[in-house]
């Protein structure tokens with residue numbers, strides 16, 4: 001039997017494209033989503049409900065996969081979303097909920113799947129981070145914090161699971177054409193539209209920069225291609241950038257003051 005791949009968040013975007021691509025390539029894909037009806041037109045060997053914030057739904061999905069296929073060879077932690085706004089203005093409850101999905105959700109699924117991979121002394125865990133997991137821009141700090149946390153978890157996990165033959169990989173996409181931006185806009189609506197906000201000029205500039213970026217953004221297939229490379233590489237890298245011209249780590253070598261200068265120029269941030 002071909003490798004069994006479990007993917008979270010397949011209703012739209014990168015997860016959906018990945019499920020289709022890997023199915024076409026002959027993998028046994030288990031596509032999951034909070035609402036299983038959203039997977040109606042997705043090609044996959046098995047479709048299951050899975051909400052990464054609900055331990056019961058994760059355990060039921062993992063049990064069902066093991067019953068049917070006996071193993072999980074590849075886990076792709078894809079489910080995630082962003083809340084935008086200045087740190088002073090993002091409601092704590094919204095930030096907490098985002099951490100529940102982007103960080104604790106990933107941890108929960110890893111904790112459910114890793115014991116089975118250890119038993120087989122093999123497996124690959126791939127998490128969709130973001131270029132925002134390396135580079136921080138204003139009004140995106142809370143989302144970046146979730147992806148920084150995800151990067152830290154995976155850096156530890158890579159070393160912890162190495163003795164058990166399990167490889168751990170991070171994928172860092174740039175801006176990609178999916179439902180992601182519609183969700184960001186819906187979440188930011190109340191914050192960005194508040195005329196009393198002291199960050200109004202920053203928010204207008206963020207909207208402008210985002211609109212410019214979106215005109216050039218590639219589709220999810222750019223990320224799916226890189227994920228497939230990471231699955232098939234005999235010695236996968238710790239990190240792959242997808243749909244962004246340069247590694248965030250390389251940019252950071254320039255130092256904080258150069259990065260701040262670039263960002264201040266881009267977002268027209270003046271000194272007091």
Ligand SMILES: NC(=O)c1ccc[n+]([C@@H]2O[C@H](COP(=O)([O-])OP(=O)(O)OC[C@H]3O[C@@H](n4cnc5c(N)ncnc54)[C@H](OP(=O)(O)O)[C@@H]3O)[C@@H](O)[C@H]2O)c1
Pocket residue numbers: 008009010011012013014015033034035038050051052053078079080081082101105128129130131172173174175176177178179180181183
């Ligand atoms: N698009 C970009 O520009 C971009 C750039 C860098 C990184 N990323 C990352 O790429 C990943 C996929 O995003 P995308 O661009 O494909 O956006 P998307 O089209 O909005 O897809 C996000 C997926 O996450 C799912 N999801 C949200 N909360 C969930 C939960 N509690 N349990 C299970 N699934 C949940 C959504 O399901 P529902 O339909 O049920 O909400 C949806 O399937 C995310 O981790 C995102 O942070 C995206």
